[in-house]
Amino acid sequence: MSSSPPTSTPTPSGFTDRLRHFLHDEAAGGVVLVVAAVAAVVWANSPASGAYTSFWGHYLTLGWGPAAITEDLQHWVNDGLMAVFFFVVGLEIKRELVTGELRDPRAAALPAVAAVGGVLLPAAIFLALTSGPASAGWGIPMATDIAFAVGVLALLGKRVPVGAKLLLLTAAIVDDIIAIGVIAVFYTDTVSALWLAGAVASLAVVVLLRRLGVHAIWPYVLVGLAAWVCTLESGVHATIAGVALGLLTPTGSVGGRDVLDTLEHRLHPFSSFLIVPLFALANAGVDFRGGLFGEAMGSSLTWAIALGLVVGKIVGICAAVWLCVRTGLGRLPEGVRPLHVAGVSAVAGIGFTVSLFIAELAYTDPALVATAKVGIFTGSIAAAVLGVTVMVLAGRRGASGRSTGERSESTSTTP
Incomplete structure (x- = not known):
């Protein structure tokens, strides 16, 4: 057996750097999002x-003749620009599946199970409290x-361990x-069916x-635009085309450059900032006057959403994580x-944009729609308030535990 130390692959460090940039953009974008919503x-x-x-x-028409599409500005944002947002989401999902936490089934088990728990219980609470339309x-x-x-979480800085941020990001x-x-x-x-077939055919062209080795980006942009139009006209929400195109983006080097990394590097700030x-500005404007x-x-609808986001996420995610760890299917990240899991679960209840x-x-x-928005707010x-409170408490307990440990070690080594 060789005594030389094992060599490490560059993937983890590269992934960590990309994760750091992604978290930075998301954190800064979150501040801009709050400003836009307010x-x-x-x-x-x-x-x-x-x-x-x-x-x-206000209605805006793009295109000409039979190819013209007319939408109001809100729907151009929701159906058009948000397709780019979901394309970036698709890119990040692809990265996670290939080089991130989701590539290893055992490592992916905990956040995947946590996400399922944080989806099922909120939906169940909502359905239990609502009826009719x-x-x-x-x-x-x-x-x-x-x-x-x-x-x-970024506002709390080093009080939140990296493992907790990674758990939140992967589960999200x-x-x-x-x-x-x-x-x-x-x-x-x-x-x-005809338009949907056109969308599928466009993805097949991608x-x-x-396969033909086309490295230029512009042909993919044209075909992607065709896929978006076909998806919009098919009745399936047009943003799904963005996700599908993101998942079809190759990872690794293609023609001497990392296409996925290049696209995400260029589009992620555009999407976040x-x-x-713009989506928040177009959709968060609720007139609270007039009672x-x-x-x-x-309204039961308001409380169904609010309790689903808070109680459903916290109980659903915590219970799922406990079950996953208890059965040995997964383990908590280091630190x-x-x-911390409770804090992450609470923060996961911030469901604003989607x-x-x-x-x-x-x-x-x-x-x-207006009542639902009040419930979402x-x-x-x-x-957010509950998540910050729990995370601060977790940080204080952690600091207290470390101080106690240091005092104990100091006492035990005193002659």
Whole structure:
């Protein structure tokens, strides 16, 4: 047996660097997202509230002739720009599956099981508290807003161990995978088989271009645009095309460059600092005047969402993690204690962006949409406050434990 030390592969360090940049962008993007959301609420409740409604309701036509698409500005953001956001999500999912935590089944078991627990229980709580048309929004409390959640943990700095941040990020990505499936399957009204076939054919062309060794990006952009149009016209939400294209992006070196890394490096800041804040500005503007807030607080829909995001996420994730560790299916990351898991579970209840997105898909009644948004605001704020409180407590207990250990070691070594 050789006595030389084992050589380490460059992948882990490279992945750590990419993870650090990803977390930095998400944390900073979370701050911009908060500013945009506050601006939307202020605008919608100001004397210029009519301008808010009319601006985002203004129709814009792109294209010409039979190929022209007409949408209001809010839907251009939700259906168009958010496809880029979901493309970046697809890229990150692909990276996690190939080089990240999800590539190892045993390492992926804990965050995957945690995400499932944090999806099923919120949906169950929601369905138990709602009935009739309101029950269509059961997917709303399932979501976790990565930018907001990571931003909250970033505010706590070194009080949060790296393992806890990684657990949150990986579980949130699995949560995104589930949410994407829910949007595609359950929030699609009618499907045009012809247009859907066109979308599938466009994705097949992407695969063909890869097989032919096409390295230039512009052909993929054109085919990707065709896939987006076909998906939009098919009845399946257009953002699914973004996810599919992200998952088809190759990893590793292609034509002398890392395509996935290049695309993510270029698009992730654009997504975090422009697209997601624009989405918040277009969708978070709820006019609370005229008794809306009081009415919403008396609605079972509001509490179904809020309790799903807070109680459902905390109990669902904590129970799933406990079961996973107890059965030996997975183990906690280094430096992560049960109280950290509780804090991560609470922060995962910040469902702002994707929750708002699903609310717009689930309801056609403006009153239900407005009430759902109040529930999302209430639950997400409560989850953030509770998560910060638990994480601060976990940090103090950890510091207290280390101090006790140091004193004990000092006493035991005293002659």
